[in-house]
Amino acid sequence: MVLILFYITSAVAIFATVMMITRLNAIHGLLYLILSLLAAGVLFFLLGAYFAAVLEVIIYAGAIMVVFVFVIMMLNQGQKTLAQERAWLKPGIWIGPSLLALILLTEMLLIIVQGGNVASAHVVDSKAVGIALYGPYLLAVELASMLLLTGLVGAYHLGKPLLNAAKAGGNS
Amino acid sequence: MTGVPMEQGLLLSAILFVLGLTGVLVRRNLIMILMSLEVMLNATGLAFIMAGSRWGQADGQIMFLLILTLAAAEIGVGLGLVLQIFHRFKTLDADAVDEMQG
Numbered sequence: 001m002v003l004i005l006f007y008i009t010s011a012v013a014i015f016a017t018v019m020m021i022t023r024l025n026a027i028h029g030l031l032y033l034i035l036s037l038l039a040a041g042v043l044f045f046l047l048g049a050y051f052a053a054v055l056e057v058i059i060y061a062g063a064i065m066v067v068f069v070f071v072i073m074m075l076n077q078g079q080k081t082l083a084q085e086r087a088w089l090k091p092g093i094w095i096g097p098s099l100l101a102l103i104l105l106t107e108m109l110l111i112i113v114q115g116g117n118v119a120s121a122h123v124v125d126s127k128a129v130g131i132a133l134y135g136p137y138l139l140a141v142e143l144a145s146m147l148l149l150t151g152l153v154g155a156y157h158l159g160k161p162l163l164n165a166a167k168a169g170g171n172s
Numbered sequence: 173m174t175g176v177p178m179e180q181g182l183l184l185s186a187i188l189f190v191l192g193l194t195g196v197l198v199r200r201n202l203i204m205i206l207m208s209l210e211v212m213l214n215a216t217g218l219a220f221i222m223a224g225s226r227w228g229q230a231d232g233q234i235m236f237l238l239i240l241t242l243a244a245a246e247i248g249v250g251l252g253l254v255l256q257i258f259h260r261f262k263t264l265d266a267d268a269v270d271e272m273q274g
Contacts, residue, residue, distance in 0.1 A: 006176045010184045017188055017211055021195035026203045033207050036188075040214055043184075047176060047225040052217075052233045059240055060214065064247050071251045072203060075258050122175070122228030132230040133237070140234070144241040151245030158252030162259055 001114075005107050006046055012100050013039035019096065026072050030065065031097045035104075037061040042104050045111075048123035181222040188215035202254045202264045206247065213243045 016036040023029035037060045044053035133141060192215060195208025217236040224232015254264070261268045 002176060006180075010180075013184070014187055014191070017191045020211070021191060021199065021204070021208060026201060026207075029204055029207060033210065036211060037214060040218055043218065044221050047181070047221055049221045049225055049233050049236070052221055052236045055237070055240060056214075056217075059244065060210075064210070064244060067247055067251060068203070068207065071254060074255070075203075075264070122225050124224060124228060124230050124233060128230040129233045129237075133234055137234050140238060144238055147241055147245050151248040155248035155252040158249065158256055162255055165259070 002046055005111070006043070008103065008107065009039050009042045009046065012103055013043065016097075016100055027069070028093060030068055030072065031093070032100075033068075034061050034065050035097050035100045037065070038101065038104055042107060050123070051126035051129050175225075176222075178222060178226045182219060185215050185219040185222060188212075188218065200266050202257065202266055205266060206250050206254070209246070209250075210243060213239055213246075 013036050016032045016039060020029045020032040020036060023032065037056060041053045041056040041061065044050075044056055189212055192208045192211030195211065196205050199205055199208065217239045220232045220235040220239070222232070224230065224235075257269055258264055
């Protein structure tokens, strides 16, 4: 049972990734990338890493992809934007990702109907992860927070000239 | 107790990693390169989760958390750089940024 679900999810992940790197349009690739990440989330769930699965969906497929969408949309200003958006949002584009998402949803529903216990070999719950995170790995957590702070300062520094230019352009 | 065989999981992780690497090498759009990098990081995280699940240790998920942190920071700085490059060169082609002739 778990093995079959694992194979289906793996196929979805690989197919979505292949589609992602072969799309010409960045936003189309992004759709398939989200599907690939969601499939990875289902894989984590099947492997008994529930906490990682939740984080994968919320942070990877949620937050980081929102940043991608934001930047892609930001880079496409101008007169032709409207026609471009219309071309990007053609209904046909959504069929492929929707089908893949439907497969993943069916898997999740199947698991829920069966009682929610996928018989993975080892389930590592979030409690164990939290205890390890704030025990032996405390220094790593601190370093990760420093890394995030560095990323924040770096992104702000890189974006600041653009912000000033936009302000000056808006006033003139 | 029919868990997922580790060899196949690692194989899947390797396939995803190679696909991401192919994307980085083949594509010239900077956004697509960053997205392929995400795929590579995700494949590494999958390998860590696989190992952590195999031995029932929490370390795999902690490594995944660290990779997640790295990906978030990397994407912030990377997309900032992409915005700068687009601002200066008016293109997203990675080959346009070869002025250093390194």
